[in-house]
Amino acid sequence: MGTHGPDVPTTIMTRRLLLHQYRVEDADLVMEAIEESRPELERWMPWAQYIHDAAQLRDEMPRNLERWANGEDHGYTIRRREDDRFLGSINYQNPNWEIPAFDLGYWMRSSETGKGYVSEAARALIQVAFRDLGAMRVQILCHDRNQRSRRVAEAVGGVLEGHTRNDSLLPDGELCGTVVYGLIRADEPVQRLLEDAPAT
Amino acid sequence: MTADEMRPAIPERVLTDRLELRAYTESDAPAIIEAIEESRRELTEWMIWAPRMRTIDDARSFIRQTVELRADGADFSFGIFLRESGRYLGGTGFHRPNWVGPAIEIGYWMRTSEVGKGYVREAVTGLTRLGFGELGMKRMVITCASTNTRSRRVAEAVGYQLEGKLRNADRLPNGELRDTLVFSLIDTDDATRRILAGDAAR
Numbered sequence: 001m002g003t004h005g006p007d008v009p010t011t012i013m014t015r016r017l018l019l020h021q022y023r024v025e026d027a028d029l030v031m032e033a034i035e036e037s038r039p040e041l042e043r044w045m046p047w048a049q050y051i052h053d054a055a056q057l058r059d060e061m062p063r064n065l066e067r068w069a070n071g072e073d074h075g076y077t078i079r080r081r082e083d084d085r086f087l088g089s090i091n092y093q094n095p096n097w098e099i100p101a102f103d104l105g106y107w108m109r110s111s112e113t114g115k116g117y118v119s120e121a122a123r124a125l126i127q128v129a130f131r132d133l134g135a136m137r138v139q140i141l142c143h144d145r146n147q148r149s150r151r152v153a154e155a156v157g158g159v160l161e162g163h164t165r166n167d168s169l170l171p172d173g174e175l176c177g178t179v180v181y182g183l184i185r186a187d188e189p190v191q192r193l194l195e196d197a198p199a200t
Numbered sequence: 201m202t203a204d205e206m207r208p209a210i211p212e213r214v215l216t217d218r219l220e221l222r223a224y225t226e227s228d229a230p231a232i233i234e235a236i237e238e239s240r241r242e243l244t245e246w247m248i249w250a251p252r253m254r255t256i257d258d259a260r261s262f263i264r265q266t267v268e269l270r271a272d273g274a275d276f277s278f279g280i281f282l283r284e285s286g287r288y289l290g291g292t293g294f295h296r297p298n299w300v301g302p303a304i305e306i307g308y309w310m311r312t313s314e315v316g317k318g319y320v321r322e323a324v325t326g327l328t329r330l331g332f333g334e335l336g337m338k339r340m341v342i343t344c345a346s347t348n349t350r351s352r353r354v355a356e357a358v359g360y361q362l363e364g365k366l367r368n369a370d371r372l373p374n375g376e377l378r379d380t381l382v383f384s385l386i387d388t389d390d391a392t393r394r395i396l397a398g399d400a401a402r
Contacts, residue, residue: 098371136377137368162364166339166386169300175338184367 004071004097007133012076014124017117019076019090022064026077027057029086033109040110044146046171071095078108078121087112090121092129101137102129106152113148119155126156127193130185137184143168144177153181157189207299208335210276216326219319221278221292224266228279229259231288235311242312246348248373273297280310280323289314292323294331296341303339304331308354320354328358328385329395338387345372346379355383359391 010021031054034041041048051057067073074092079085088108095102104125108118122140129135140153144163154160158181165177183190212223224232236243236253243250252258269275277293290310297304306327310320324342331337342360344351356362360383369380385392 099368099377101368137366139366159367161366162382164341164363164382165384166301167298167303167341167384175301180364180366182367182369 004095004100004133005069005074008068008071008074008092009128009132012124012128013081014120016081017087017121017124018079018081019121019124020079021068022061022075022077022089024058024061026086027054027061030054030057030077030089033086033088037107037110041107042171044143044149044170045107046169049171071097076121076125078117080117085112087117090118090125092125099136100129100134101139102133102135104138104140106149116155118152122152122156123193126183126190127196130190131194135185137182139183140181142179142181143170144179150179150181153179156183157187158183159187207273208302210270210294210335211330212270214278214326214330215283216322218283219289219323219326220281220283221323221326222281223270224263224277224279226260226263228288229256229263232259232262232279232291235288235290239309239312243309244373246345246351246373247309250373278323278327280308280319289319292320292327294327301338302336303341304335304337305341305343306331307342308351315350321357324354324358325395328392329398332385332387332392332396340385342383343380344383345370346381352381352383355381359389359395360385361389361391 012019031051034048034051038048064073064075068075072095074095076090078087078090080087086109088106090104090106093103093105104122106118106122126138129138139161140149140156140158142149142153160179161182162180163177164180166175168176168178170176185191214221233253233256236250240250253262266275266277270277274297275293275295277291280289280292281287282289288311290308292306292308295305295307306324308320308324328340331340342355344355346352346365363382363384366380366382368377370378372378
């Protein structure tokens with residue numbers, strides 16, 4: 001398993017965005033975006049309530065790099081190329097290299113939602129997964145009530161494959177379900193991404 | 201409360217009309233291998249662990265592993281035995297617990313000479329009743345390859361609902377990609393109420 005991490009590119013460029021492997025020097029900017037977005041993040045993301053200063057993010061960096069090297073999790077910062085502003089983040093999560101299959105996870109700072117940035121970043125990760133990492137499956141899991149997250153999964157062509165019930169605890173303690181959006185190589189949106197010129 | 205504090209104690213023995221489900225002990229090793237050998241063709245088609253289970257020593261190390269996993273609260277295997285004769289019929293268990301739901305999965309296999317007698321259905325009904333009853337589960341899950349008709353029929357017969365079909369989600373033992381069906385019951389389903397009331401199909 002540990003041999004796959006280095007295959008995952010550390011930077012990915014799209015029309016408006018630069019995705020870059022998380023770095024220690026990102027911590028202050030990320031923290032600022034988390035604070036700005038705290039009400040929205042705490043609604044859906046279990047980790048948000050535990051992150052209160054940039055030092056915590058810096059402390060996690062060695063572990064993040066280790067997970068990257070082991071092929072266990074690949075987290076990117078999303079920046080706008082035009083002005084280098086930090087917008088949010090996107091990850092390959094829970095890779096199963098035996099398939100290979102990847103989950104995508106993402107969040108966007110509150111002041112920059114609604115501009116299609118997450119979809120643009122997600123399309124790039126889907127393209128890289130199928131083109132360069134041998135993926136046979138990419139999936140996006142959303143809390144069933146998280147409409148904004150679901151819209152991203154639908155915008156990138158995810159097929160609603162299932163709706164599992166009572167399997168997800170929101171940070172406020174409420175039990176909810178999960179919708180599973182899957183993409184496989186034969187799906188038309190994936191074929192279109194593979195026909196596109198490399199995302200540079 | 202932490203997830204650990206919410207963790208219910210899972211019994212080592214469960215009785216149903218015809219069956220005893222119990223944690224394995226080392227002396228079960230020969231019976232396990234005999235049942236696997238008899239069923240090798242069918243098991244090899246679906247079960248990733250089948251090729252690793254050849255000798256009585258393989259079965260002993262499997263049993264030791266089940267004891268450790270149970271002690272860690274990570275996985276709970278049960279042998280399925282006929283109450284009347286003590287004959288070993290196959291395996292079942294609670295897998296992949298998620299204590300914060302809480303939710304848990306059920307898995308099963310039956311030796312080839314004993315399929316078609318409703319034993320798996322009876323064992324799964326018993327574990328489902330235990331799960332939603334004593335153990336306070338909010339969700340119980342059965343997954344199988346989309347092409348494993350016999351396994352799928354067990355889930356449907358007990359009343360589990362199909363929630364989704366995940367494409368290319370796993371590989372069969374022969375390496376081919378498979379789609380995975382996800383079935384579940386949740387605490388408020390009608391079928392769950394029927395099972396708890398004890399009038400479910402046995």
